Amino acid sequence: MSKEKFDYFIKTENNYWEVIIGLEVHAQVISNSKLFSGSSTKFGGKPNTQVSLVDSAFPGMLPVINKYCIEQAIKTGLGLNAKINLLSIFDRKNYFYADLPAGYQISQYKNPIVGEGSVTLDMPYGTKRVGIERLHLEQDAGKSIHDLNPDNTYIDLNRSGVALMEIVSKPDLRSPEEVNSYIKKLRTIMRYLGTCDGNMQEGSLRADVNVSVRKKGEKKFGTRCEIKNVNSIRFMEMAIESEAKRQVEILESGKKINQETRLFDTKKNETRSMRSKEEAHDYRYFPDPDLLPLQIEQSFVDNLKKNLPELPDQKKDRFIKDFKISPYEANVLVSDNNISQYFEDVIKNSDVKLAKNWIIVELFAVLNKKNIDIKNSPVSSKNLANLINLISSGEISGKIAKQVFELMVNTGDEPSKIIKEKGLKQQSDPKELEKIVKKVLDKNTDKVQQFKSGKEKLYGFFVGEIMKASSGKANPKLVNDILKKELKK
Amino acid sequence: MVDLNNISLTEIVKLVKLKKVSSLELTNHYIKNIEKGKKLNCFITTCFDETIKNSKTFDAKKNYDTLLPGIPIAVKDLFCTKDVKTTAGSKILENFVPTYESTVTSNLWKEGAVLLGKLNCDEFAMGSSNETSFFGKVINPIEKNLVPGGSSGGSSSALAASFTPATIGTDTGGSIRQPASFTGTVGLKPTYGLCSRWGIVAFASSLDQAGPMTKNVEDCALMLEAISSYDKKDSTSINKKKENYSKNLNKNIKGMKIGIPKEYRVDNMPKEIEQLWSKGIDILKKSGVKIIDISLPHTKYALPTYYIVAPAEASSNLARYDGVKFGYRSNKGKNLIEMYENTRGEGFGDEVKRRVLIGTYVLSSGYYDAYYLKAQKVRKLIKKDFDNSFKKVDAILTPSTPSSAFKIGEKTSDPISMYLNDIFTVPVNLAGLPAISLPAGQDSKGRPLGLQLISNSLDEQRMLNIAFAIESEIKFKQNLNRWWE
Numbered sequence: 001m002s003k004e005k006f007d008y009f010i011k012t013e014n015n016y017w018e019v020i021i022g023l024e025v026h027a028q029v030i031s032n033s034k035l036f037s038g039s040s041t042k043f044g045g046k047p048n049t050q051v052s053l054v055d056s057a058f059p060g061m062l063p064v065i066n067k068y069c070i071e072q073a074i075k076t077g078l079g080l081n082a083k084i085n086l087l088s089i090f091d092r093k094n095y096f097y098a099d100l101p102a103g104y105q106i107s108q109y110k111n112p113i114v115g116e117g118s119v120t121l122d123m124p125y126g127t128k129r130v131g132i133e134r135l136h137l138e139q140d141a142g143k144s145i146h147d148l149n150p151d152n153t154y155i156d157l158n159r160s161g162v163a164l165m166e167i168v169s170k171p172d173l174r175s176p177e178e179v180n181s182y183i184k185k186l187r188t189i190m191r192y193l194g195t196c197d198g199n200m201q202e203g204s205l206r207a208d209v210n211v212s213v214r215k216k217g218e219k220k221f222g223t224r225c226e227i228k229n230v231n232s233i234r235f236m237e238m239a240i241e242s243e244a245k246r247q248v249e250i251l252e253s254g255k256k257i258n259q260e261t262r263l264f265d266t267k268k269n270e271t272r273s274m275r276s277k278e279e280a281h282d283y284r285y286f287p288d289p290d291l292l293p294l295q296i297e298q299s300f301v302d303n304l305k306k307n308l309p310e311l312p313d314q315k316k317d318r319f320i321k322d323f324k325i326s327p328y329e330a331n332v333l334v335s336d337n338n339i340s341q342y343f344e345d346v347i348k349n350s351d352v353k354l355a356k357n358w359i360i361v362e363l364f365a366v367l368n369k370k371n372i373d374i375k376n377s378p379v380s381s382k383n384l385a386n387l388i389n390l391i392s393s394g395e396i397s398g399k400i401a402k403q404v405f406e407l408m409v410n411t412g413d414e415p416s417k418i419i420k421e422k423g424l425k426q427q428s429d430p431k432e433l434e435k436i437v438k439k440v441l442d443k444n445t446d447k448v449q450q451f452k453s454g455k456e457k458l459y460g461f462f463v464g465e466i467m468k469a470s471s472g473k474a475n476p477k478l479v480n481d482i483l484k485k486e487l488k489k
Numbered sequence: 490m491v492d493l494n495n496i497s498l499t500e501i502v503k504l505v506k507l508k509k510v511s512s513l514e515l516t517n518h519y520i521k522n523i524e525k526g527k528k529l530n531c532f533i534t535t536c537f538d539e540t541i542k543n544s545k546t547f548d549a550k551k552n553y554d555t556l557l558p559g560i561p562i563a564v565k566d567l568f569c570t571k572d573v574k575t576t577a578g579s580k581i582l583e584n585f586v587p588t589y590e591s592t593v594t595s596n597l598w599k600e601g602a603v604l605l606g607k608l609n610c611d612e613f614a615m616g617s618s619n620e621t622s623f624f625g626k627v628i629n630p631i632e633k634n635l636v637p638g639g640s641s642g643g644s645s646s647a648l649a650a651s652f653t654p655a656t657i658g659t660d661t662g663g664s665i666r667q668p669a670s671f672t673g674t675v676g677l678k679p680t681y682g683l684c685s686r687w688g689i690v691a692f693a694s695s696l697d698q699a700g701p702m703t704k705n706v707e708d709c710a711l712m713l714e715a716i717s718s719y720d721k722k723d724s725t726s727i728n729k730k731k732e733n734y735s736k737n738l739n740k741n742i743k744g745m746k747i748g749i750p751k752e753y754r755v756d757n758m759p760k761e762i763e764q765l766w767s768k769g770i771d772i773l774k775k776s777g778v779k780i781i782d783i784s785l786p787h788t789k790y791a792l793p794t795y796y797i798v799a800p801a802e803a804s805s806n807l808a809r810y811d812g813v814k815f816g817y818r819s820n821k822g823k824n825l826i827e828m829y830e831n832t833r834g835e836g837f838g839d840e841v842k843r844r845v846l847i848g849t850y851v852l853s854s855g856y857y858d859a860y861y862l863k864a865q866k867v868r869k870l871i872k873k874d875f876d877n878s879f880k881k882v883d884a885i886l887t888p889s890t891p892s893s894a895f896k897i898g899e900k901t902s903d904p905i906s907m908y909l910n911d912i913f914t915v916p917v918n919l920a921g922l923p924a925i926s927l928p929a930g931q932d933s934k935g936r937p938l939g940l941q942l943i944s945n946s947l948d949e950q951r952m953l954n955i956a957f958a959i960e961s962e963i964k965f966k967q968n969l970n971r972w973w974e
Binding site: 057098 | 569575577585587589591687688689691693695721722724801802804805807808809813815825829849852854857861
């Protein structure tokens with residue numbers, strides 16, 4: 001559904017309610033080792049096999065910052081057009097939980113490594129700029145497993161100490177759709193940068209969603225509720241919708257919203273209270289005395305900036321400018337680094353216009369249907385370029401090309417081989433084509449007469465019959481030339 | 490044969506190098522002393538079989554060319570020792586056996602030393618009299634009713650009683666210097682970051698520092714040389730070249746300037762301590778040192794500042810003792826919260842609980858600014874006081890403690906009077922500076938009294954030299970009749 005103008009409101013009998021959304025995204029940093037220890041961060045290891053004495057908070061163990069994680073956070077900050085803070089401080093966030101071995105999480109509270117920035121979204125109603133409040137580094141906790149045993153909880157500390165970036169947006173989002181777009185854009189940027197794989201199933205990307213509502217036109221924000229730890233975009237959209245409706249109902253019945261933390265029940269499609277503001281933890285943040293304040297040289301940041309890869313927005317602009325494609329098409333192609341890479345590989349040796357259509361229409365249809373990633377596409381970029389060149393040179397028609405493409409998908413073979421094996425090569429011998437044309441006209445002398453007496457619509461009929469007689473292989477251009485000549489006789 | 494109880498570590502090292510005494514003979518000597526001295530309750534754990542084995546291994550070596558060749562050494566039970574129980578004086582770690590060795594103790598073993606056992610201390614190093622240990626109070630060899638000081642009370646007592654030729658302690662607010670002063674021994678707290686904290690059970694991370702405890706200044710220089718090192722596993726460790734403190738030790742202090750801070754003349758200070766201080770000043774004057782009156786105006790805020798910062802950090806550092814991963818776990822309680830409450834309720838002693846409570850309180854939202862943040866600001870001012878002074882002087886001389894060793898039980902019911910004992914030692918920790926306590930005399934009851942020298946960051950060599958000079962003039966004599974044997 002395409003929208004001309006933004007119109008997401010909760011509509012009731014008397015009011016239009018605007019929905020205000022802010023996101024705290026937790027993005028797992030791509031790094032081989034944890035934020036403060038040398039243990040592996042690999043996903044899916046046997047429980048408690050990637051745990052060091054630091055991760056499990058043994059007496060006398062001390063954290064040592066992983067420089068690579070700092071680089072990753074700075075790169076992400078640069079990708080978000082954000083201010084990099086040359087001085088940042090790691091704090092302890094104190095709370096007791098069985099999967100938090102030290103009894104505190106090392107995080108950044110008052111002095112995050114990255115300050116204000118922004119992300120640009122392409123919405124059907126135009127571009128929208130979403131403010132970034134901050135990005136800070138923190139450790140992940142371990143995992144409590146409650147369903148292995150009826151009487152006991154098991155703890156897996158593999159995740160304990162893995163580096164996370166918490167990216168906090170300003171309350172600039174106004175609809176589930178914008179949230180969808182924001183998360184995807186954030187993910188794309190981080191994937192381009194190689195700083196977070198964005199894999200939501202594995203928990204590499206999750207978000208706390210802050211929702212409030214206000215009557216359309218009002219300036220003051222309403223009281224917000226925070227929906228904790230939502231781990232899919234669809235659930236985020238559902239949670240926002242149901243939470244906004246819940247708040248509107250409360251307000252319309254004349255009651256007040258309590259500021260609280262809520263959980264989203266995906267089965268019932270509703271949020272429920274987890275703890276109220278009064279019950280909120282007092283985390284007793286204070287600077288971690290085991291770590292000195294983190295000081296970064298401007299030259300360190302400059303160097304990272306210099307080596308930053310092309311980012312989606314830059315790539316999009318380049319595609320539009322260099323390849324004369326529409327913003328929509330450019331968006332689609334840059335939404336994933338692998339797609340844009342594939343596209344650029346194909347057009348190295350083939351026509352841009354054909355390439356973008358074949359990728360966006362034919363290839364995406366196949367990939368979606370088969371649910372495979374473009375990295376594993378059965379049709380390699382080289383083979384697709386070859387197919388496009390066969391079309392451009394007139395060796396096969398677009399129609400035959402679709403048949404060849406289907407076989408390429410199934411076999412992974414290259415197009416010329418398929419064409420040869422299946423005898424799909426275009427009929428371009430003028431003498432042979434003349435024979436076919438004459439045969440068709442001879443069969444339909446009555447229609448030839450009608451054509452000559454002015455019924456020009458019949459031209460298409462003749463083309464159709466000729467293509468049929470050549471099993472679709474006749475070169476359309478040549479057919480045209482010969483047919484016109486013959487009909488003039 | 491020489492009386493090993495009456496010679497210094499430095500002399501023992503010489504004897505070993507000359508093969509006049511073997512590591513095994515030393516070990517047997519100390520084991521005998523320790524077994525005859527159980528009354529003093531210095532040890533939480535001994536590992537004699539291992540010590541004997543390690544001594545034999547050492548004696549079989551060809552090369553004795555290390556700082557501590559085959560020297561048996563007992564260490565405070567706050568240092569994690571691989572495969573040897575490490576309790577921090579607490580029930581909550583009663584049966585904790587680390588799989589790793591602290592950097593500081595590793596350094597000792599690298600220099601040839603062998604572990605004799607683990608010394609008693611106040612629970613998690615919280616105390617000034619070694620009366621808070623879960624493993625019972627330690628007795629001062631000076632007199633049977635006296636505390637040995639704390640928190641490194643097991644260390645000071647064991648050293649004074651010759652259960653170990655030297656030892657190491659940790660000093661968060663005076664825990665090396667005060668017990669040294671109470672037992673007539675030498676104790677040095679190094680510059681924050683000179684010795685690695687890796688593998689030391691943490692009390693207050695921004696203040697904790699390991700240091701040597703010895704019978705004289707020369708031994709102290711030797712031990713400091715052995716234990717100090719840059720350690721990339723400790724982010725607060727100072728990256729600098731190792732110093733040869735013992736080789737460079739000398740008494741040439743002529744022309745130096747020593748500051749005397751007026752704020753250390755506190756009310757009700759015993760006359761004997763005043764006299765001791767004057768004696769120190771006179772000795773320095775005679776040695777050609779210029780005495781300069783200085784002011785450290787924020788001194789009076791040091792104690793309250795310390796008792797905010799240290800408990801705040803401790804409340805967080807001790808959160809890991811929750812019964813989940815290691816250490817004591819109560820079997821009472823129906824759910825996680827009750828398990829926590831019972832484990833910590835049963836596992837921690839009163840003084841630890843008191844400080845966890847204070848620390849939690851001062852970090853709480855609504856109180857943070859008034860307590861913790863303000864304390865951090867004052868801490869900076871205290872540091873600045875010292876910085877200003879060190880523009881004018883090379884070191885500062887003060888008494889180590891406001892009194893000599895007190896009686897067992899005398900202050901246990903009054904935490905404030907106990908805390909007041911740290912009044913001369915805590916400013917140094919807050920400022921991250923090095924300081925040494927050396928025995929300088931006895932009071933009328935024959936109890937030792939110490940003088941404290943404070944120097945600028947990383948100025949340990951000069952501080953040791955001054956201490957060395959004072960020591961040689963003061964001629965302190967320990968009178969122990971080994972009444973406990």
